[in-house]
Amino acid sequence: MIILGILTLILLVLLIVIFLGIPLSGLIYLFILSKKPQHSVVRAHPYLGWLRYILEKLGPEFRQYWFDGDSDSKPFSRNEFLSVVFSSKYRTDLISFGGKRDYDLSGFYLSNHLFPTLTNELRVDNTESVEGHRYQIVREGLFTRHEKVNHEQVKKWLLQVQDSIVIGEHLKHPWVLRGMFGASATSYGSVGENYILSTGTGAFMAGGSWINTGEGGVAPEHLMSHVDVVAQIGPGLFGFRDNNGNFSFDEFQKKAEEEHIKAFELKFHQGAKIRGGHLEGAKVTEKIAMIRKVPVGKTINSPNRFPFLKDEKDALLFIRQLQEIGGKPVGIKLVVGDALQLEHFFQTMLQLDIYPDFLTVDGSEGGSGATFKSMADSVGLPLFSALIMVDDAARSFGIRDRIKIFASGKLISPDKVAIALALGADCVNSARGFMMANGCIMAMQCHTGKCPTGVTTTDPKYQAALVPSEKQWRVMNYILQVREGVFALAAACGLKSPREFTREHVVYKNDHGRAVRISELFPYPKPELHSVPNQSEEIS
Secondary structure, three states: OHHHHHHHHHHHHHHHHHHHHHHHHHHHHHHHHOOOOOOHHHHHOHHHHHHHHHHHHHHHHHHHHHHOOOOOOOOOOHHHHHHHHHHHHOOOOOOOOOOOOOOOOOEEEEOOOOOOOOHHHOOEEOOOEEEEEEEEEEEEOOOOEEEEEEEEEEEOOEEOHHHOEEEOOOOOOOEEEOOOEEEOOOOEOOEOHHHHHHHHHHHHHHOOOEEEOOOOOOOHHHHHOOOEEEEEEOOOOOOOEOOOOOEOHHHHHHHHOOOOEEEEEEEOOOOOOOOOOEEOHHHOOHHHHHHHOOOOOOOEEOOOOOOOOOOHHHHHHHHHHHHHHHOOOEEEEEOOOOHHHHHHHHHHHHHHOOOOOEEEEEOOOOOOOOOOHHHHHHOOOOHHHHHHHHHHHHHHOOOHHHOEEEEEOOOOOHHHHHHHHHOOOOEEEEOHHHHHHOOOOOOOOHHHOOOOOOOOOOOHHHHOOOOHHHHHHHHHHHHHHHHHHHHHHHHHOOOOOHHHOOHHHEEEEOOOOOEEEHHHHOOOOOOOOOOOOOHHHHHO
16 A cells, blocks of 8 residues: 555656646746847747747748638749649649639730640650559548559650750750750759659659759769759859869869760859859768868858859850860850840850850749848849740840750749740750659748758758659659640640740730730841851951
8 A cells, every 4th residue: 555655646746747847847948038138029928929939930831731822822822832743643733623823813825726736646756655653542531541553654745856956966965855844953962862863763764854963063863863964063163173163174074974964054143043052061961072072061152153254255265165175065044134135145156156055044933942032032034034035135146046945933834834935945944843743842941951851951861751762753754744734735726746836826914804925025036137257357
């Protein structure tokens, strides 16, 4: 009895400590913290103030899942997000009961033809199929979802050979593309190895696609996937620098000799941040330091411009050097500020007779792991406006056929891709679409290194959430679904291939209901006669 009494007393003391002592200690601790000078609300209202901060912290999650409408929220609505999820996981974008777009707002629409093209009339290469994995919902309850994976052969929806996109056709190693949709620049360090492996492998299985390394340099995982790689060179020269931080032509030549690296892209600007890149020292591991050729654990800040390229002439002469040394296409990623600067740039191309093999037009709506709000909101033009300007400039200077155009900026669905192609793009890049296909839930934790889905992190603990051998199938599904959708939209417009999209096939409707073809709003310019010195004048 004595022992039982002692045990009862101990149990009673434990219950008191657990249910009274710990909460009371927590309240005392919060009261002490409230006396610090940092938070005015907490100093005046200790406990209500802390409750406010908790609710503020949980606010984004509550809005995303409970309160935001399906068409609300930025940068992507829930409708847009789910369209990628369903395309990548279930290989479908079917909806019921009609679209949820607000048709009263102004926007771009595709002009359908009175007599659309039949599927068997399309110029599409579906002769080669590939094994695919597609999820199927078997039973869905309130708290559980039972799914099974179907293994099946799927069509690739490639462009036919005559419609291939050839980049750098005058070079020793031109880049030939049979697809129009690929993964935009995402640097290793900002994203992890698992994301690169799943995205690269999925794009390789889809065929005709590619992955851009971002300015962080070429990681081993980029090459392991065997996908076509666009190696980006940023102002920080990461992966392309010598021990003194200067550009190394030897390092460049080593990269150019890699079989899977098909092209190089000089990053002049990025839509969300027309400034230098930034990577916290805590993220600079030994592997990242080796790839970028920087010290371990040191915060990396790159300039907002290549220090040795001071004007258009410097840039074009440098491009010619890289083309001659590497024998592979070299392009520029830029954000358009206004048409006049483009004219100066294209005029210099004509004067020097030097042309980048492609221009990647990044809209100001482009994404980034971290940037200044004011810069993301107000610097540079949105993609569709910029795309028309670049296309117009190239046409007016008579060199549109010498330069391919990549478009980048929130193009995650087939309709946006088709509109971009019609406004002047040859190919389309997407970063966040591929992130969503890999499981991104838009948690807005990209800059913390603690991405809950393992996408924007190199921390092994968080990266474990992303399993490349599973997500690669979703990436492949996403690419194929987008390509099939673009072909379907081309057929609806009476075309036989997405390569035939022009401004004739896009209509802009304003708030008052008036609809005008883009070809009428922005007619194609005729090539103008520009003064170009001949060879004898240059010599003299």
